[in-house]
Each structure stands twice: as structure tokens, then as C-alpha cells.
Amino acid sequence: MADVSRRADTVTLTIDGHEVNVPKGxxxxxxxxxxxxxxxxxxxxxxxxxxxxxxxCLVEVEGAPKLQPSCVTMAQDGxxxxxxSPSAKRMRQGVLEFYLVNHPLDCPICDMSGECKLQDxxxxxxxxxxxxxxxxxxxxxxxxGGDVFYYGDRCVMCTRCVRFMDExxxxxxxxxxxxxxRAVIDTFFESGxxxxxxxxxxxxxxxxxxxxxxxxxxxxxxxxLDHTPSICPNCSQGCNIDLHxxxxxxxxxxxxxxxxxxxxxxxxxxxxxxxxxxxAGRIESPGVGRGGKRRAADWQTALGAxxxxxxxxxxxxxxxxxxxxxSNEALGTLHRLGRAVGNVTESVFRCRRAEDEDPLPGFxxxxxxxDLAPNVDGASxxxxxxxxxxxxxxxxxxxxxxxxxLVVLGDQLGDQPEDFGADASLYVYLGTFESPxxxxxxxxxxxxxxxxxxxxxxxxxxxxxxxxxxxxxPGSARPAWLVLGALLAAVEGGNPPxxxxxxxxxxxxxxxxxxxxxxxxxGTAGAVLEPAHA
Amino acid sequence: xxxxxxxxxxxxxxxxxxMRATLKGMSLTFKHLxxxxxxxxxxxxxxxxxxxxxxxxxxxxxxxxxxxxxxACGLCPTVCPANCIRLVGGEDDQGNRYPIVYEIDxxxxxxxxxxxxxxxxxxxxxxxxxENAEYTRDRFVYDLDRLMEQDHPTTLLWDPSDPRSx
Numbered sequence: 001m002a003d004v005s006r007r008a009d010t011v012t013l014t015i016d017g018h019e020v021n022v023p024k025g026x027x028x029x030x031x032x033x034x035x036x037x038x039x040x041x042x043x044x045x046x047x048x049x050x051x052x053x054x055x056x057c058l059v060e061v062e063g064a065p066k067l068q069p070s071c072v073t074m075a076q077d078g079x080x081x082x083x084x085s086p087s088a089k090r091m092r093q094g095v096l097e098f099y100l101v102n103h104p105l106d107c108p109i110c111d112m113s114g115e116c117k118l119q120d121x122x123x124x125x126x127x128x129x130x131x132x133x134x135x136x137x138x139x140x141x142x143x144x145g146g147d148v149f150y151y152g153d154r155c156v157m158c159t160r161c162v163r164f165m166d167e168x169x170x171x172x173x174x175x176x177x178x179x180x181x182r183a184v185i186d187t188f189f190e191s192g193x194x195x196x197x198x199x200x201x202x203x204x205x206x207x208x209x210x211x212x213x214x215x216x217x218x219x220x221x222x223x224x225l226d227h228t229p230s231i232c233p234n235c236s237q238g239c240n241i242d243l244h245x246x247x248x249x250x251x252x253x254x255x256x257x258x259x260x261x262x263x264x265x266x267x268x269x270x271x272x273x274x275x276x277x278x279x280a281g282r283i284e285s286p287g288v289g290r291g292g293k294r295r296a297a298d299w300q301t302a303l304g305a306x307x308x309x310x311x312x313x314x315x316x317x318x319x320x321x322x323x324x325x326x327s328n329e330a331l332g333t334l335h336r337l338g339r340a341v342g343n344v345t346e347s348v349f350r351c352r353r354a355e356d357e358d359p360l361p362g363f364x365x366x367x368x369x370x371d372l373a374p375n376v377d378g379a380s381x382x383x384x385x386x387x388x389x390x391x392x393x394x395x396x397x398x399x400x401x402x403x404x405x406l407v408v409l410g411d412q413l414g415d416q417p418e419d420f421g422a423d424a425s426l427y428v429y430l431g432t433f434e435s436p437x438x439x440x441x442x443x444x445x446x447x448x449x450x451x452x453x454x455x456x457x458x459x460x461x462x463x464x465x466x467x468x469x470x471x472x473x474p475g476s477a478r479p480a481w482l483v484l485g486a487l488l489a490a491v492e493g494g495n496p497p498x499x500x501x502x503x504x505x506x507x508x509x510x511x512x513x514x515x516x517x518x519x520x521x522x523g524t525a526g527a528v529l530e531p532a533h534a
Numbered sequence: 535x536x537x538x539x540x541x542x543x544x545x546x547x548x549x550x551x552x553m554r555a556t557l558k559g560m561s562l563t564f565k566h567l568x569x570x571x572x573x574x575x576x577x578x579x580x581x582x583x584x585x586x587x588x589x590x591x592x593x594x595x596x597x598x599x600x601x602x603x604x605x606a607c608g609l610c611p612t613v614c615p616a617n618c619i620r621l622v623g624g625e626d627d628q629g630n631r632y633p634i635v636y637e638i639d640x641x642x643x644x645x646x647x648x649x650x651x652x653x654x655x656x657x658x659x660x661x662x663x664x665e666n667a668e669y670t671r672d673r674f675v676y677d678l679d680r681l682m683e684q685d686h687p688t689t690l691l692w693d694p695s696d697p698r699s700x
Contacts, residue, residue: 218631
């Protein structure tokens with residue numbers, strides 16, 4: 001240890017009796033975190049500046065005349081720090097008691113209950129009984145505009161929200177007004193947070209229930225939600241998110257930290273657009289036969305019949321309509337299958353595009369991209385070409401009247417006429433919803449959405465990122481890579497993929513861009529592709 | 535041990551009297567006829583006295599203006615070991631959090647009383663009530679209106695004069 005500490009860029013200190021070596025310029029709070037010691041804090045947030053005003057992260061540093069705020073005190077060589085000493089504990093207890101003087105203790109009706117830092121800290125260390133005799137001051141609820149309600153009574157005045165809007169969103173719309181126990185957060189103008197495109201983040205960073213989402217209000221309790229690491233499907237930035245689901249329905253999306261992609265943040269557009277994942281009325285079982293002759297079938301029958309047809313017309317021209325919402329595993333396996341059964345003359349996808357980008361000034365890596373789908377770059381790597389206009393219509397003229405094999409995956413063909421694919425010798429529609437343009441399909445196969453399967457997307461930075469299954473698929477819908485992989489194995493020989501990781505491993509062999517990668521190697525943080533491929 | 539046989543010698547039929555045994559039995563019978571200690575309850579004319587901690591079907595307390603006291607905090611469905619409570623929270627026109635849907639499946643309920651114990655606003659109670667017969671099964675899923683209509687006495691889960699059992 002001593003040898004390391006002599007290097008100029010690190011310091012060694014002792015926290016609660018444990019020696020720790022950290023880079024110079026590390027705060028005591030972070031140094032304690034590396035030891036697994038959590039120092040309570042409200043105003044400090046790793047993505048924001050540290051004003052050291054909440055006074056709850058105070059720790060005892062030997063030699064210092066009084067307790068030091070650990071979020072701004074930098075670690076120094078030879079420091080001896082106590083986070084659990086009697087004076088530090090007494091201070092925290094006192095600070096918590098002050099916070100509770102005016103706190104309404106309305107945990108039963110507060111949306112933050114279960115993930116609230118005030119609740120946690122008071123439960124850990126607070127006094128059992130309050131001593132305040134005076135009546136509590138009451139503010140009630142304020143509508144901040146956008147998706148945000150403000151409950152002033154619950155606020156601990158950490159000013160994280162004020163600093164986020166000021167420092168990160170570069171759009172100072174919030175401020176503290178009044179002083180002392182009358183202090184509240186307020187907006188400058190009547191418009192409040194309307195049209196602010198990153199304001200939803202202040203709900204995430206609020207350590208208590210002062211700022212809550214209107215959309216999520218009273219919808220579910222924090223402890224009822226299942227958290228699944230996933231990727232935001234609403235633009236090609238691919239923000240790392242957690243799907244919060246209850247009763248097999250997504251209730252909200254929350255950003256998951258990834259400093260290479262989205263930091264701690266995500267945009268309001270991505271956050272608000274999750275209802276489509278929950279949409280009911282999905283295709284639940286495979287259908288065989290065109291138009292009025294369509295009959296429901298089980299997977300074995302449907303795939304067996306499909307294989308027979310594929311063998312009959314082997315060598316025909318194949319046109320593929322993919323989707324930028326499909327995973328790499330699905331798109332790659334589809335393209336491989338196309339090449340195995342015939343000659344792929346066209347493989348396209350259509351993507352809705354916004355008019356402009358929307359960057360987050362304080363975190364330049366995070367941009368709400370023009371492409372409003374998660375896997376545009378993955379589709380391009382796997383040999384698909386963009387088609388159609390910016391509202392994801394048109395561009396399928398050749399496919400509509402194609403006379404060979406036509407395969408549609410994920411594209412709902414909402415703008416296409418009923419005679420779409422009427423001339424095709426074989427028309428396979430893999431999708432989530434019935435569509436008039438799927439009327440002529442010989443096979444309608446139900447597949448899952450990204451939330452119901454494991455897989456990977458490639459974002460606009462050329463970064464391949466994994467998402468996990470968070471919901472149960474409806475009926476007998478199966479992941480597209482599983483369906484297509486089984487067909488491919490039957491056509492080419494070999495084993496069908498048993499998992500999305502298997503399907504990806506097959507892509508890594510075939511596509512140079514993914515060479516050497518696997519689901520394990522990608523991990524939770526994602527992996528950057530070589531720029532030449534991305 | 536060898537099996538031994540003992541031969542009982544009974545009097546011949548017609549040569550013995552059962553009078554003494556009969557009188558002994560009848561005296562006991564008449565004693566009970568005079569000293570009445572009634573065990574049988576004339577239900578349903580007579581209702582049984584239920585123990586203060588008897589836990590029966592639920593009841594939702596209401597405010598004076600008829601709103602349910604429940605604030606849809608979600609603790610009872612969380613604590614319920616039988617998973618018999620379904621709750622969907624929402625906001626009423628006065629900005630109060632309230633249950634849009636509150637259903638208890640009384641068939642599934644095991645009457646442990648934990649919902650009452652956990653309730654922070656003393657809204658849901660188990661009650662002193664056991665006459666629950668219905669003609670159909672689905673009537674045993676009590677919805678919010680039904681729970682609010684119940685007027686039987688609620689259960690005392692603890693002694694109010696000694697809430698901590700000290």
C-alpha cells in the first residue's frame with residue numbers, strides 16, 4: 001500500500017478503520033463508496049455540482065476542528081475518517097430531525113415511498129418519536145408543467161432539480177424562492193417546464209417525493225415493480241434504461257447509468273413513449289393460408305408447412321422488409337435465412353425520422369437522435385438499407401409486387417394496400433399485430449417485442465448493447481431469432497440457437513463487425529464496434 | 535403367560551331385578567332436568583357472543599362524507615400472505631389518493647388480520663361476522679362498495695388499554 005501511495009496521483013487514507021487507496025481529487029464520499037460504506041447524502045449527485053448544503057454527509061475527520069461535508073472534502077494522504085463515530089451519528093440524527101419538522105410524513109400516499117432517501121435514512125438512524133410541537137407548514141401541490149408535479153411539503157431543499165436544469169439542461173427554469181422554512185422550489189414563468197425536453201430527469205434525481213411524475217402518479221408502488229435492464233427503444237441513441245413493469249405491463253422507464261452513452265439521464269420523448277409496448281390485441285398464434293383461408297396452427301405445423309414451401313421454391317429471388325425495432329439477432333438470422341433459401345435482391349427497413357436532433361447541453365454524448373428507432377445502425381451493418389420517407393411510409397413498391405419470396409419482419413405495413421404481396425410465390429409475415437397488408441401472407445408468425453426477448457441493438461455511436469427480457473410474451477409469440485433460427489437450421493443443417501446469445505454467436509462468425517463479440521463480452525455496459533464497420 | 539379363562543356366573547333370566555340400576559340412571563336424568571345448564575344455542579334466534587379478536591369478513595371504514603378512508607397506499611396487498619387483495623390507486627376530483635378498485639377475495643383470504651394491522655389510516659378491518667352464505671361464487675369477491683356497506687362490528691386486534699401487551 002505504501003508504495004502505491006507514493007505515486008503522485010493517488011492518496012491513501014483510512015475510513016472507519018479500513019485503509020483505501022484512491023486517485024487524487026476523490027471526495028471522501030466516493031472514497032467511502034469504494035469500501036462499500038454509504039454516506040447519506042441529498043444535495044450531492046454524481047452528475048451535478050456539489051454545494052454541500054444538505055449537511056447530512058458530514059463525517060468526522062481526525063484533526064479537523066469540526067465535522068466535514070464528505071461530498072466536497074477531498075481525500076488526502078494519511079487522513080483518518082470516521083463515518084460512524086458518535087459525533088457524526090449525532091449530527092445526522094439532528095439533521096434528520098430538522099428535515100422531519102415540516103415533512104408531512106405522508107408516505108402512504110407518496111409515490112416515492114419505497115425508494116425515498118429520507119424514508120431510508122430516518123428508518124436507519126432517525127429518532128423514533130418527533131419532538132416538534134408546532135403545527136407543520138403546508139404548501140400543497142404545484143403543477144410545474146410538463147410531466148412534473150411538485151409537493152413542497154415533502155421537499156428537503158437539496159436543489160438537485162434547480163442545478164440539473166441550470167447545469168445539465170442549460171435551461172434554468174427552476175429556482176428557490178423565499179427563505180427558511182418558507183423556502184420552496186418554483187418556476188420562473190407560467191409556462192414552467194412545458195416543452196423542456198429533459199425535465200423528466202428531475203423526478204429521477206429528487207431524493208424524496210417532492211417531484212413526481214404525473215404519468216406515474218398513484219400508478220404503482222415502488223416495491224411492486226420488476227426492474228429489467230434494457231435499452232430505450234425510442235431513438236437510435238440507445239439510452240441504457242430499466243424497464244419497470246408490474247402485472248406484465250411496463251409502468252415507466254428509468255435511465256440506467258452508462259457514462260459512455262447517457263450518463264444518468266434520458267430524454268422526455270424516450271421516457272414518455274412506452275405505452276406501445278403494452279398495447280393489447282397482439283397476434284397470439286401462427287396462421288397459415290392466404291386471406292379467407294387463414295387457419296390458426298401450432299408452431300410445429302406452421303414451420304413444417306413453411307419449410308416444405310421453402311424447399312419447393314428454392315433459388316427464387318428473396319425480398320426482405322425488416323424493422324429497425326428488431327434486434328440484431330432477429331435481423332441477422334433473417335438475412336442469413338434469406339441467403340440460404342434464395343437470392344436476396346433487396347433487404348430494406350423503414351424508420352420514422354424526427355426533423356432535428358435534441359442534444360442535452362450539459363452531457364453532449366446524449367442526443368435525442370433523428371432516427372426514432374433503436375437499431376438503425378444494426379440493421380445497416382446486417383445488410384439492410386433504409387427505404388421510404390421520414391414518416392416511415394412508402395418505399396416498398398418493389399416488394400409489394402414482388403413475385404418471389406417475400407419476408408416481412410416487424411414492419412406493420414400500415415400504409416400498404418390490401419393487395420400487398422399478392423403476386424409473391426411465398427409471403428411470410430413475422431409481426432406483432434395483424435395488418436390489412438398481411439392479408440395475402442401465406443404464413444403469419446407471431447413474434448415478440450424487444451421487451452419480451454433478450455437481444456442486442458447497435459446505437460448511433462456504433463455501440464452494441466444488450467437488453468433483457470422483462471415481460472412475458474402473449475400467447476405463443478416467440479422471439480424472431482428463435483423462429484428464424486429453427487428454419488435456418490432445418491434448411492442448412494446444424495443446431496438451432498437455444499438462446500439469443502447463441503444467435504449472436506452465429507452472427508459474430510458471419511459478420512466482421514461483430515467478430516470476437518459475444519453476449520458475455522458485451523455485458524451490461526455495451527461494446528464499441530470498430531469504426532470501419534459502424 | 536398362559537391365557538386363563540374366567541367363567542362369569544350370571545343369574546338366570548327372570549330371576550334378577552334391574553330396578554336399582556334404572557333408578558340410578560333416572561335420578562341423574564331428573565337432576566339435569568331441574569338444574570339447567572344449557573349448552574345448545576338456539577341459532578339463528580340467539581346469536582353467539584364472539585370473542586373480541588374474532589376475525590371474520592372485512593369492512594372498509596368511511597369518512598363522514600361517505601368516501602372510503604383508504605388512501606390506496608398498497609400496504610395491504612403487499613403484506614397479504616394469501617394475495618387476495620387487488621388494489622388500483624388513483625386520484626379523485628379533490629386531489630386525494632383513493633382506491634379506484636379495491637377487491638378482496640374472501641375465499642382466498644385466510645383471515646390473518648394483517649391487512650388491518652398494517653393499514654396506516656385504519657381503513658380496512660377484519661370484522662366480527664361469519665354469516666357469509668351466497669348463491670354464487672363470484673359474490674365472494676367483495677368490491678369497494680360492498681366493503682363500505684358492511685356494518686358489523688370490527689375486530690380488536692389488540693387491547694386498546696394495553697396496545698403493546700406490556
